[in-house]
Amino acid sequence: MWASFGIFTDEGRIWFSGGTASGPVFDEIGKRAGPFDLALVAIGAYEPRKLMKGAHVTPEEAVELAMKVGARAAIGMHWGTIALTPENPFEAPIKFRKAAEKLGLGAKKAVVMKIGETVNLSAGDLTLPHLVQR
DSSP states (O other): OOOOEEEEOSSOEEEEOOSOOOOTHHHHHHHHHOOEEEEEEEOOOOOSHHHHTTTOOOHHHHHHHHHHTTEEEEEEESOSSSOOSSSOTTHHHHHHHHHHHHHTSOGGGEEEOOTTOOOOOTTSOTTOTTTOOO
16 A cells, blocks of 8 residues: 655656655665655645554654655645645645754755646756745
8 A cells, every 4th residue: 555666767866755654664765776856755644643653754754754765855745635634734834844944954945836736847957946935
């Protein structure tokens, strides 16, 4: 049921977290397959922790996963479209950006797109300056 994927192209390296809990496997992914230019990390559906800890990371843990796999930047995904759990669906992006700042990834490298927004990564620029919210 849980899986993550590394996508490797001439233009860059992307890691997709899927819906996941935290664990030591992400250190191993970073050592074996990292670093990555961009991580797509799930940030929603994490409360109540007693129930969801084994299935979904918190926004703060999502930043930790991105850093463990060696991502230069991260996009927070899997939040706000369907109310799966009781947390405020719009707190995840705020927590994600705050954690990125606190943990050293940097707020400008932690992007949360608007619901339904798309971005074209085929330009080969995975540093995300065109997505950074001002």
